[in-house]
Every structure is written in C-alpha cells, then in structure tokens.
Amino acid sequence: MAASREITVAYGDGIGPEIMDATLRILDAAGANLKYDVIEIGEKVYRSGIPTGIPQEAWDSLRRTKVFLKAPITTPQGGGYKSLNVTMRKALSMYANVRPVKAYAPYVQTPYPHMDVVIIRENEEDLYAGIEYQLTADTVQANKLISRPGCERIVRYAFEYAKQYGRKKVTCMTKDNIMKQADGLFHQVFDEVAKEYPDIEADHKIIDIGSALVAARPDRLDVIVTLNLYGDIISDIAAEVAGSVGLGGSSNIGEDFAMFEAIHGSAPDISGQGIANPSGLLGGAIMMLVHLGMPEVAEKVRNAWLKTLEDGIHTADIYRPQVSTKKVSTSEFADAVIERMGQAPTRLTARPYAKGQEMRITVTRPAEVPKAIVGVDVYLDWHVDGRNAAVLGPQVEALAGDGLRLHFVENRGVKVYPGTAPLDFLNDLWRCRFVADNGSATATQVAALLGRFADAGLDVVQTATLYTFDGKRGYSLAQGE
Ligand code: NAD
Numbered sequence: 001m002a003a004s005r006e007i008t009v010a011y012g013d014g015i016g017p018e019i020m021d022a023t024l025r026i027l028d029a030a031g032a033n034l035k036y037d038v039i040e041i042g043e044k045v046y047r048s049g050i051p052t053g054i055p056q057e058a059w060d061s062l063r064r065t066k067v068f069l070k071a072p073i074t075t076p077q078g079g080g081y082k083s084l085n086v087t088m089r090k091a092l093s094m095y096a097n098v099r100p101v102k103a104y105a106p107y108v109q110t111p112y113p114h115m116d117v118v119i120i121r122e123n124e125e126d127l128y129a130g131i132e133y134q135l136t137a138d139t140v141q142a143n144k145l146i147s148r149p150g151c152e153r154i155v156r157y158a159f160e161y162a163k164q165y166g167r168k169k170v171t172c173m174t175k176d177n178i179m180k181q182a183d184g185l186f187h188q189v190f191d192e193v194a195k196e197y198p199d200i201e202a203d204h205k206i207i208d209i210g211s212a213l214v215a216a217r218p219d220r221l222d223v224i225v226t227l228n229l230y231g232d233i234i235s236d237i238a239a240e241v242a243g244s245v246g247l248g249g250s251s252n253i254g255e256d257f258a259m260f261e262a263i264h265g266s267a268p269d270i271s272g273q274g275i276a277n278p279s280g281l282l283g284g285a286i287m288m289l290v291h292l293g294m295p296e297v298a299e300k301v302r303n304a305w306l307k308t309l310e311d312g313i314h315t316a317d318i319y320r321p322q323v324s325t326k327k328v329s330t331s332e333f334a335d336a337v338i339e340r341m342g343q344a345p346t347r348l349t350a351r352p353y354a355k356g357q358e359m360r361i362t363v364t365r366p367a368e369v370p371k372a373i374v375g376v377d378v379y380l381d382w383h384v385d386g387r388n389a390a391v392l393g394p395q396v397e398a399l400a401g402d403g404l405r406l407h408f409v410e411n412r413g414v415k416v417y418p419g420t421a422p423l424d425f426l427n428d429l430w431r432c433r434f435v436a437d438n439g440s441a442t443a444t445q446v447a448a449l450l451g452r453f454a455d456a457g458l459d460v461v462q463t464a465t466l467y468t469f470d471g472k473r474g475y476s477l478a479q480g481e
Pocket of ligand 1: 015019071072073074075076085245246261262263264265266267268269270275276277278279280317
C-alpha cells in the first residue's frame with residue numbers, strides 16, 4: 001500500500017470538533033489513506049496571548065504538509081484580534097478562494113434548482129491589504145491596491161478551472177465604470193487572458209447588476225471571477241440563494257499551499273449539541289481530495305453523500321417532512337454516508353472531477369515601460385475661513401512656479417477651484433493638482449513645491465506623484481475636470 005499523504009488538520013472551535021470528527025471518519029471509510037497532523041489554532045490560542053491565533057507549531061506543520069483541512073474557528077470579539085483566515089491566506093500566499101455553490105433541489109429548498117455556480121475570488125489584494133489612514137479630523141482613507149500580476153494570476157486560474165471542469169462561461173465582475181484604474185485593470189487583464197481561451201465564453205458584468213444576477217438569476221451564471229471584496233459579498237449571497245449555508249465548502253489555493261474548509265462559521269448557538277451538518281466541511285474535504293490528486297476517492301465520497309441526501313437522511317438545518325425520511329445527528333449523518341460508500345445517486349447529478357494534472361499558473365511580469373512624472377497631487381488638511389475654496393484656491397495657486405502650475409483644487413472628488421464650488425458640503429481634505437507646464441517634471445521640482453507648501457504653513461497630509469506609463473495617463477481625472 002502506498003505511503004499515506006500527511007495533511008494538517010485543525011478541529012477549530014464551536015461545532016468544529018463535531019463536524020471534523022464526522023468528516024475524517026468519512027474520508028477514512030472512503031480509503032483516502034491520509035495521515036493527520038493535528039494542530040491547535042483559534043480561540044484558545046488567541047486567549048493564550050497570541051494575537052494571530054496561530055502558534056509556531058501550526059506554521060511548522062503547514063509549511064511541511066502544505067495542505068490544510070480546517071474547521072471553523074471563533075474570532076473573539078474586541079481586543080484587536082486579527083482574522084486568522086486573512087493572516088493565513090496572506091502568509092501562505094493563497095491567492096484564489098474557490099467556492100462552488102450548487103442547488104440540491106428538491107432536498108434543499110431553493111428558488112433556483114438549476115443553480116451551479118463557482119465563485120473564484122481574488123484573495124490577497126484589494127482593500128484587504130488593510131492599509132488605512134486617518135488623514136484629517138473628518139476623513140479616513142482605505143487603500144485599494146490592485147496589481148497586474150495579481151489580476152492575471154486569478155483570471156488565469158478561473159479560465160484554467162473552467163477548462164478542467166468543463167465549464168462553459170467565465171463572468172468577470174468589476175466596478176470599472178467608477179474605478180477606472182483599479183477595477184479597470186482587472187477587467188483589462190480579463191479581456192487579454194480570455195482571448196487565450198476561445199472555447200470558453202467570456203462575459204463582463206458591473207458588480208451591482210452582477211450581484212443582482214447572483215441573487216435573482218443564478219442559473220444564468222457559471223464561473224465568476226472577481227476582486228476580493230466583491231467576491232466576499234457575492235459568495236454569501238450565492239450560498240444563501242442556494243439555501244445551503246451549511247452545505248458549502250471552499251478552498252484557498254496558492255502556488256505551494258492550499259487550505260480547505262466549510263464556508264460557515266463555528267455556530268456557537270448549536271455547538272456541543274451534536275446536530276450540526278458536517279456537509280460544508282466534507283465539501284471542503286472533497287475539494288482537497290481532488291487537489292491531492294485523488295479524484296476517484298473524491299467522487300466516491302461525493303456520491304455517497306449525494307445518495308444520503310437523496311435518501312432523505314438529513315440533519316436538522318435541512319430537515320423538512322416533505323422530503324426528509326429521518327432527522328439525524330452529526331455522527332448519525334456520517335454513519336449514513338459511510339454506509340452508502342460505493343453507491344451512486346439516482347436523481348442528483350454531479351460533474352465528474354478533473355483528472356488532469358495540478359493547475360500551475362504562470363504569470364507574465366509586465367515589461368518595463370518608460371515612466372514620466374507629469375505632476376503631483378498634494379492633499380491638504382485645511383479647515384479655516386469657512387472652508388471656502390475661493391480663499392484656499394489663490395493661496396495654493398501662489399505656490400505654483402518652477403515649471404509646475406495649479407490645475408485644480410478638489411474636495412470630496414469634485415473640482416472646486418478655479419470656478420465656483422458646486423458642493424454644498426465641504427470637508428477638510430483638499431486635493432491640489434499641479435501639472436508640469438511643459439508636459440514633464442522632475443522629482444526635484446515636486447520636492448521644491450512641497451517645500452513651498454511647508455513654508456506657507458499649509459498642512460500636507462499626503463502626496464501622490466502623477467505619472468504617465470508609456471505615454472498613457474496613470475491616474476484618474478477629477479469629477480468635472
Ligand atoms: P455561523 O456560520 O457560525 O452561523 C450562522 C448560522 O448558521 C447559525 O444559526 C448557525 O447555527 C448556522 N450554522 C452554521 N453552520 C452550520 C452547520 N454546519 N449546521 C447547521 N447549522 C449551521 O456564523 P456566525 O454566527 O456569524 O459566526 C460564528 C463564529 O464563527 C464567529 O466567531 C465568526 O468569527 C466565526 N466564523 C469563522 C469562519 C471560519 O473559520 N472560516 C467563517 C465565518 C465565521
């Protein structure tokens with residue numbers, strides 16, 4: 001018999017130990033031939049004074065096994081505890097969050113019995129970099145950082161996933177009508193990569209209508225690829241619409257590491273009662289088996305699980321007298337799945353698992369292009385003289401010179417000088433855009449301008465140099481510019 005594959009396992013908090021126990025019993029019964037290195041992470045570790053919730057031994061195990069099956073954990077409220085999931089995704093560079101969301105009608109109630117969507121969410125970038133500043137008394141800032149390689153990696157992953165799983169369409173969701181640089185880059189990379197997959201339909205939806213489709217016409221969607229925050233939101237909408245928060249599994253995939261879990265949390269309200277549905281974690285474990293190159297075992301487990309659902313053996317969360325035959329506990333549910341090992345469902349259908357090689361995504365680093373300084377945005381904290389742009393404007397304009405001229409002053413994204421301010425409500429953060437007289441400037445000219453701001457006693461809270469890349473504007477225009 002081949003040596004068993006070692007994986008790292010965390011039993012987690014709340015219902016975690018109950019559903020993990022059920023899941024591992026099922027994997028063992030299917031002959032998965034896995035060895036479990038059990039680590040402690042989560043609530044107890046947080047409370048022992050480790051603010052990440054992850055002790056050194058856990059990192060050591062993960063770096064060795066590279067595959068992690070994780071039960072949900074409880075993040076204690078207050079006390080500045082960091083989300084363990086976000087820490088792990090970033091530390092182990094797990095860039096893709098994959099959440100298949102499928103309807104299991106009529107056994108699980110849903111208005112969309114044909115829903116079968118996979119959401120592929122970028123996991124590392126966007127607002128989740130957690131870079132935030134208070135700039136003035138009125139204003140805080142959160143930085144949304146999007147990189148071309150980051151976009152390319154997740155978009156390629158989505159197309160490769162679609163190819164491997166025989167999916168027909170990939171829909172990209174962004175808000176590039178508003179965020180033309182950040183979301184615009186994601187959309188642009190999507191269009192570029194899509195050309196390499198002519199057999200897969202490529203589609204783009206603005207995230208607002210896209211979310212509405214997830215909620216109201218999910219049967220029109222297949223694979224969705226999107227940025228971190230949007231993906232976070234639409235995954236929960238999708239799970240809710242499928243009627244299956246307790247049924248969904250998810251994976252976090254990186255170049256070297258992968259983590260598999262249920263999409264739900266630690267459910268403290270039902271913890272210790274032995275009634276939780278283990279299907280979400282089992283779904284994560286099935287994805288793990290495919291990742292480990294054991295698609296046959298994955299299929300065997302999934303078939304037995306589908307047959308159990310079909311036979312009406314249901315935990316309390318999905319139990320309905322119209323379709324259920326027996327209400328079972330967590331461990332009785334596991335027993336029922338184990339009894340059906342080797343059987344196949346007759347009504348519920350499932351796609352075959354990809355038997356191809358592991359997906360390796362390679363990203364092309366963008367070529368160096370000529371970059372030129374063409375101006376600078378200077379952000380001021382200014383709240384005197386009734387916040388009157390007609391007072392601030394000339395004061396700032398007087399600082400121009402040495403090849404840089406004032407282009408505009410704006411407040412809350414709208415140009416307020418020169419010209420009359422169209423805003424009724426002004427806050428204390430002002431952006432003053434200076435541009436090069438002759439089309440290009442130097443860092444020395446920019447530094448000298450900032451010196452003149454300091455000499456004038458103006459409070460500069462941030463600057464952003466304006467560049468062109470290969471002659472193309474690398475910054476947004478102001479509203480009304
Ligand atoms: P939750 O998902 O734990 O529970 C929401 C509701 O769904 C509850 O009524 C719960 O009883 C029910 N539920 C969840 N899973 C179920 C299952 N398997 N079977 C039957 N019913 C189930 O969400 P919450 O209450 O907002 O969060 C509880 C804790 O979980 C929090 O500390 C949160 O931080 C944590 N959490 C952890 C993860 C994770 O580790 N990946 C994810 C989400 C939330």
